[in-house]
Amino acid sequence: MAWNVKPEELLQYDYKVPQKNWMDVPPEFKPGTWCYPAKPEILEYLNKATKGDFPHIREWVPTDVDWKLPEDWRERIKKGFRERLDKYRSFKVFMDVCVRCGACADKCHFYIGGGDPKNMPVLRAELLRSIYRGEFTLAGKILGRLAGARKLEEDVVKEWFLYFYQCTECRRCSLFCPYGIDTAEITMMARELLHLVGCNINWILEPASNSNRTGNHMGIQPHAYYGMMEFMCDDIEEITGVKVNCPVNEKGHEVLFITPSGDIFADPGTYTYMGYLMLFHEIGLDYTWSTYASEGGNFGLFTSDRMMKKLNAKMYAEAKRLGVKYIIGGECGHMWRVLNQYMDTMNGPADFLETPVSPITGTRFESAAGTSMIHITEFTSDLMKHGKLKLDPSRNDDKIVTFHDSCNPARAMGLLDEPRYVIQNVCNNFVEMPEDTIREKTFCCAGGSGLNTDEFMEMRMRGGIGRGNALRHVQQKNGVNTLATICAIDRATLPPLANYWAPGVEVYGVHELVANALVMTGEKPREVDLRQEPLPGME
Template structure:
């Protein structure tokens, strides 16, 4: 008789305690669970090392002949340059506080996604080549030799860390896995191992307007379209100027807000707010990408792309920079920009021209977050808002990892939300899933490639689970956020885990609620959805998008 596995055998085939230890267990690259290799074209554009055609599924990754030497020299050099790296390699006491805090571990059940073990992938190499105990005792001291399999393992797991920093909140020593991931990815990049999604975006941003490779003309065309759309919905045409020298403020957004829904509606919200205020601002077609995917592959590339901000601010002669709703852009701006490309002594300390508020927190890097700017306007009573226009939106708020954990932006978005939706329409998710403990969307740091869908859905499960709770218990129908990656990846993620949820930016709701003196009667929101009480009128007119 043919041998047929029993359900018990089937269930446990790959999942019994492995006969081999973690060091000897190789990752298996399955469809949907790895990021594609970067095409050589992008590396050539960027003058990055070892461009070549290779595939993750191939046995031979075509590493340069002296790859080991390059990598170890790079490791050594970074140990000297980054005190964090040296500390994080040495001080972990394996207390396990971080172990179950990573959403990729929680969602995938793969123990190598426990931050402590993910870091161990690098530590084992550090011990072997840079500590006496490791050199002498080898495996006994937790050391192992650097092999191609180790490199593949790094590639697999360092691209399962979304650099969200949730684990660092729980680590008693403050070990930041994101820092290790960034440096590990740099080392991989030094031997020509990069991912397509990131490299394509970086290459495009380096050569053109932003990540999607739009031309300045196409970018302008999109923004002009938003101005027309605003006029159609509200009766107010939102004037925009481009590359205007002498403007007071330079406004920079992530590209997700101008080419993909629902970010586009957020952009309409920004424009409405600025028109309402009569703000003296301009948009650049050069510094037109707030997002910085360079930061996902190396500090050097992050710095290179970020340089556009100050260069353009200087060229245009603006006083300060206002930034849109973006995630990691704000980690870059708050924690790196001043040292990478500063000092920005040609800019002034940001002051709101409407309220006179000095944004002292931005004294150094001269960049203000749109949520800080808007919350300040509301606090000073400068905006006439009609929350009933958002009555169809019952929402919860997702703290995007970087604005929350990298800049402590917790209150401002909530304050805005409370002022633009009717009382009782804003419901918080449970406390262990928000603010500094927020769960990642599962797609930060370059994971939104469609080839990576399944892994993303594992990482995003804890967040979706909390969203589901407020949907089921309170009838929440929208998830609000202040990050373009969130706006791009939550719709598919929630469609799988929590169907029936819409995703919305905070500025879009501001745009809905703003009352202009010269507006037409508003019957829809910015997405052409009927406002509460206007459903019938919409039906009579057919409610179609023209």
């Protein structure tokens, strides 16, 4: 069923709050606001692969009255809650210190675009905190609601499922919180608790299961993956006249390159993928791709710390097997949260790898001395700074470009100026969106953390209003027609978003823009860009 609510209809909401106490407002499962539950066969596979992390497998739908929770669901949640309080100081502190000042309230894109008060991060967290108080604090047990506490009922589980799968873990609220309370952390805990009673969504677990088995979340098998790459190489040859090399699963190279598999599978990500192939060929990088570790993204981050670790472990395992010196990671958002904040801790120390050194410029990447993994825009900006690339930015002159900071590189890493430097080297027309919508204050695409599924389209378009409106602003003011991004989920979610809120703006990966401008050795006069559309002046 296609979703076709017009902006005029979608905008019919306000920020009025209900008369009733929020604890008395039951969750409502309207179409477009929740994602389909995980399929039993997916869960069977994952449960076996993880030796029991995905219990209580059954057919169910959130609109059912009876969710067929396990008999002992209360005990499972209480025990899981206690365990997580003991494992994470963040969780414990965040349960205790919120003063409900409300600074976070209108920072959430879902709240801004929908007005549901339970999408205010403070209230989203209270959904858990109220249970924490009711089950784990003396005051909460005695005073009940007076102490902001409530009992664990089935409706609470339903409410958690609804609202913790209406959070994209983008961390915009965390930036404004005076105590740094991080809703992403709270959402992760809530999702883990929901797994304990068999409530989870397919759009996260099917990719997680695919990543585990086939190496990438699309479920592409190695021969097919290689076939798609060869197909791209043919396209590149047709456009540039250059036959690029395509090393896959080869041992003895210096670098392993890993990028999200979404980019090999669907437009416009494919053009970014071609961009990598062209760049690495042109500079003569001694590198290889891998089909076993063919996923940069990590749907485990949206599942549980154990799943995240399991999927991430492939990167180091493959780097070791292939005997590379370090790893370069492609354009992806949450992948870089995992790589920057979790990878070395979970699967390191990576003492079999070396501190990355660019073979072209000799630059040593000390900031990645531990993980031995660098971001492609760190690498490319360094090439450009040293003048190692021959570039013709006029090939992108038909584009007026703006840049969407992806949540995780922005707020879980701080990779802000590297992509901008790269874009400004390959595009003559670059403008920024309003300052409160970019850099560390950037808005989510509203499809992050595994919510970029079609059945969730209404919430995606609501949540997309922050980015969409800023984009519309520069479209009208500066004639922006190109939205550049360094995230594969963005390349999937932003085209419908732009089409909805700022029709006429196209979405590009940064390395697609690079490849358009890249003057390759031995290339024929280029007439078309990577999308096989005429270059400016060649129409």
